[in-house]
Amino acid sequence: MLQSSTHWLARGAKLAALASLVTLAACERPPMQSEQSGFRGTGMVQVVNPRTLEDKVALNAVPMATPQAPAEGPKASQIYQNVQVLGDLSVGQFTRLMVAITSWIAPQEGCNYCHNPANLAEDSKYTKVVSRRMIEMTQNINANWKTHVADTGVTCYTCHRGQAVPSQVWFKTDHEPKGANFIGDKAGQNSPAASVTLASLPNDPFTPFLLGDHAIRVNGTTALPTGNRSSIKQTEWTYGLMVHMSASLGVNCTYCHNTRAFSSWEDVAPQRVKAWHGIRMARDVNNQYITPLTEVFPANRKGVLGDLAKVNCATCHQGVNKPLLGASMLKDYPSLASGAK
Ligand code: HEC
Ligand code: HEC
Ligand code: HEC
Numbered sequence: 001m002l003q004s005s006t007h008w009l010a011r012g013a014k015l016a017a018l019a020s021l022v023t024l025a026a027c028e029r030p031p032m033q034s035e036q037s038g039f040r041g042t043g044m045v046q047v048v049n050p051r052t053l054e055d056k057v058a059l060n061a062v063p064m065a066t067p068q069a070p071a072e073g074p075k076a077s078q079i080y081q082n083v084q085v086l087g088d089l090s091v092g093q094f095t096r097l098m099v100a101i102t103s104w105i106a107p108q109e110g111c112n113y114c115h116n117p118a119n120l121a122e123d124s125k126y127t128k129v130v131s132r133r134m135i136e137m138t139q140n141i142n143a144n145w146k147t148h149v150a151d152t153g154v155t156c157y158t159c160h161r162g163q164a165v166p167s168q169v170w171f172k173t174d175h176e177p178k179g180a181n182f183i184g185d186k187a188g189q190n191s192p193a194a195s196v197t198l199a200s201l202p203n204d205p206f207t208p209f210l211l212g213d214h215a216i217r218v219n220g221t222t223a224l225p226t227g228n229r230s231s232i233k234q235t236e237w238t239y240g241l242m243v244h245m246s247a248s249l250g251v252n253c254t255y256c257h258n259t260r261a262f263s264s265w266e267d268v269a270p271q272r273v274k275a276w277h278g279i280r281m282a283r284d285v286n287n288q289y290i291t292p293l294t295e296v297f298p299a300n301r302k303g304v305l306g307d308l309a310k311v312n313c314a315t316c317h318q319g320v321n322k323p324l325l326g327a328s329m330l331k332d333y334p335s336l337a338s339g340a341k
């Protein structure tokens with residue numbers, strides 16, 4: 001009897017140890033470091049883990065650029081048959097960009113990922129049609145969203161990183177409609193999802209804010225509560241987006257806000273203004289460029305609701321406050337900067 005109860009005790013202790021390991025797996029190992037990022041006394045500090053930072057540096061390394069090709073000589077539009085966007089480049093510049101695009105999007109598959117090798121002018125592969133629009137999209141970001149990307153800009157690599165489908169994208173979620181269960185519309189809550197760092201927040205904060213333009217602001221603008229019609233539920237949607245923004249950039253809320261008043265624009269970091277433009281830019285990309293391509297893509301690239309993979313903050317940022325830790329690849333590929341359409 002005694003023997004068997006000690007046996008169970010030992011087993012219990014083992015189980016407890018195992019359970020604590022499982023629960024602690026979600027925590028980061030100390031010591032952490034904190035850096036002041038706002039004015040003194042405002043508590044605007046960033047808590048960073050030097051070990052996860054090392055991984056991020058590796059993830060955000062920039063591939064080497066090939067030497068520039070001469071601008072002289074015949075233009076691509078004079079030599080090739082079906083060049084609709086990049087026609088002003090010299091043949092040398094055009095070929096250099098094709099080689100770079102191949103290494104950014106389809107390094108294993110090569111040119112044939114987009115081309116029929118028997119006829120490079122043909123638009124028979126959807127990947128080529130998509131790429132042409134992606135070139136225009138990249139030019140639009142670089143030319144018309146300098147309020148966000150500055151002169152640093154973006155290239156295909158900022159999102160794709162050597163993969164045909166960028167690793168950080170989002171689809172609409174099929175959250176249970178009204179009447180599917182006794183609680184009613186759960187709005188994607190209590191269904192842990194990485195999109196909101198497993199918090200019990202609406203797990204698709206992207207459809208309303210990065211596709212639609214629902215109001216993000218929820219604080220009252222007057223002292224009395226009567227003027228504020230926002231519900232706790234609406235606030236939870238806003239928090240869902242904010243948690244995503246923080247996680248995508250690897251920062252705390254205080255990177256942008258002085259938490260004395262989340263709604264205030266007066267004593268905030270300039271990054272909050274950048275983020276405001278970033279939200280509008282992501283919306284523009286999703287509505288003007290990606291969604292209109294829906295019919296071009298095959299079914300296996302679509303989500304459960306038939307939509308395409310779309311862009312959010314993580315698509316470019318991948319865990320750091322500036323994509324690729326602030327390095328500009330655009331300066332080596334100036335043809336992706338202009339030609340805004
Ligand atoms: C990720 C897709 C993609 C890959 C990979 C790619 N291309 Fe292209 N290619 C395009 C697009 C898009 C165009 C049309 C550009 C335009 O309309 O301005 C194009 C056009 C061309 C043309 C012009 C053909 C004509 O007569 O109209 C040539 C030549 C070409 N590519 C060569 C290459 C070579 C060589 C490689 C491999 C080193 C390559 N491409 C890899 C997307 C791609
Ligand atoms: C802002 C981020 C972003 C940038 C910049 C970007 N893309 Fe994309 N790309 C996406 C997203 C999101 C998809 C959608 C993936 C899906 O639905 O499967 C995509 C899809 C594609 C696909 C289809 C791949 C497949 O296998 O289905 C190709 C090809 C492509 N992009 C080429 C390019 C090229 C070439 C450039 C640069 C001129 C570029 N992209 C720049 C985000 C980006
Ligand atoms: C990268 C900058 C950034 C980070 C990080 C950030 N926010 Fe925000 N936040 C914004 C911006 C920009 C807005 C305004 C959005 C708009 O109106 O389009 C906003 C709005 C809000 C609002 C609504 C304010 C109002 O006027 O009603 C709340 C609440 C909020 N954030 C909370 C948070 C919390 C909590 C965190 C951390 C989990 C956080 N934010 C992280 C930039 C940021």
Ligand code: HEC
Pocket residue numbers: 141148149150151152153154158245249271272274275276278279280282311312313314315316317321322323326
């Ligand atoms: C198309 C790619 C792309 C997307 C999508 C994107 N960003 Fe950015 N972001 C950039 C680039 C590039 C920079 C660097 C600009 C510079 O060098 O000043 C940047 C810079 C920032 C900064 C300034 C960081 C600092 O330390 O100064 C903030 C804040 C920011 N982004 C927030 C966001 C938020 C929030 C979202 C999503 C709503 C978002 N970004 C989506 C490309 C992107």
